[in-house]
Amino acid sequence: MKRLALFLVLLIGVLSACSDGNGNQSDGSSENSGGGTISFSTWANEGEAAYVGMERFKELVEEETDGNYTVELFAGNQLGTTAEQMEQVKMGSIEMMSSGDPGMIEIEMLSLPYLMDSNEHWTHVLESDIGDEWNEKLKEEQGVINIGTLPRGPRVISSNTEINEPADMEGMKFRTPQRDYYVETFEALGASPTPVDFGELYSALETGIVDGQENPLETIVAGGFMEVQSNISLTNHMFKPAFITINNEFFESLTEEEQEIFRDASKEANQVAAEQLKDEEEQMINDLENDDITITEPNIDAFRDATQSVRDNLGSETWGEERYDRIVEMGQANLNE
Numbered sequence: 001m002k003r004l005a006l007f008l009v010l011l012i013g014v015l016s017a018c019s020d021g022n023g024n025q026s027d028g029s030s031e032n033s034g035g036g037t038i039s040f041s042t043w044a045n046e047g048e049a050a051y052v053g054m055e056r057f058k059e060l061v062e063e064e065t066d067g068n069y070t071v072e073l074f075a076g077n078q079l080g081t082t083a084e085q086m087e088q089v090k091m092g093s094i095e096m097m098s099s100g101d102p103g104m105i106e107i108e109m110l111s112l113p114y115l116m117d118s119n120e121h122w123t124h125v126l127e128s129d130i131g132d133e134w135n136e137k138l139k140e141e142q143g144v145i146n147i148g149t150l151p152r153g154p155r156v157i158s159s160n161t162e163i164n165e166p167a168d169m170e171g172m173k174f175r176t177p178q179r180d181y182y183v184e185t186f187e188a189l190g191a192s193p194t195p196v197d198f199g200e201l202y203s204a205l206e207t208g209i210v211d212g213q214e215n216p217l218e219t220i221v222a223g224g225f226m227e228v229q230s231n232i233s234l235t236n237h238m239f240k241p242a243f244i245t246i247n248n249e250f251f252e253s254l255t256e257e258e259q260e261i262f263r264d265a266s267k268e269a270n271q272v273a274a275e276q277l278k279d280e281e282e283q284m285i286n287d288l289e290n291d292d293i294t295i296t297e298p299n300i301d302a303f304r305d306a307t308q309s310v311r312d313n314l315g316s317e318t319w320g321e322e323r324y325d326r327i328v329e330m331g332q333a334n335l336n337e
Helices: 002-017 049-064 082-091 105-111 119-126 129-142 180-188 198-207 217-222 248-253 256-290 300-306 308-319 321-331
Strands: 036-042 069-074 096-099 144-150 155-159 173-175 192-194 212-216 231-238 242-247 294-296
Touching: 036 049, 049 069, 049 144, 049 256, 082 096, 082 144, 082 242, 105 119, 105 129, 105 308, 119 129, 119 144, 119 321, 129 144, 129 321, 144 248, 144 256, 155 217, 173 198, 180 192, 180 308, 198 212, 212 217, 217 256, 231 300, 242 248, 242 256, 256 294, 300 308, 308 321
Parallel strands: 036 069, 036 096, 173 192, 173 212, 231 294
Antiparallel strands: 096 242, 144 242, 155 212, 155 231
């Protein structure tokens, strides 16, 4: 029944595109699909860079489709957890979402420490033939595809002691997400990864259950963690953007022109979010230093060397050695050439 309904919607769209409403044939210049309201959900809160990017996406899609589509944004996990939102997109009960979940481990592992030099390097990989292959697999196995990304800041470390070398972390308890690449990264740096729910992290830092934590700078500031921490080390140990995920059945119901509009809107959303994020990071660092927070720029080479085995082992295990070597090259490429 669902496929029949979709067929009827597409048929009506085709007939509408070929007629001017008075039974006369048109030249197809105003071609569009069925139209309607698109639900686009996210973890991000209003005002955050990623959400501002989504607002630009909404503006462009509505404008470029001449109002054929209206985009309704749902901030702050209003529609459930990331996993619940992903399930809704797969089922088609909502059309789109933005989150840190790319939908498959092969993409997730691009977050390995110091594998990607920037958010732009993520895009470089995802827009390659490798990324196309992953998207095809997502479509076939889960019924979704990723049509773009929204940048997030690199992950950094907060603590109550200055951290300039991996040796400074020896024996310290750090809260990390409980995923193998996070845990193995901090073990390689000499720390003791400790599980703490994010909602309890502030209290755990305040009471000394953990000595420090890692997150993008914007998350650290939003969580108020520097009220109970005195130092930030700009380790930039992982880049991981948010992904713009869309139900593939819905996406394929769009005309080719509309699909291009959605993809172009995703690219501009990324650019808008990146510009705001850069400005915000500079302002956050200035504000933190004015609040007597010590900001250190550590020996990145020492951190990169200490985590080499994590990249090599998990990267080869995930993709195979030949593809891993290619991804390493792409992740460190000079993108200005």
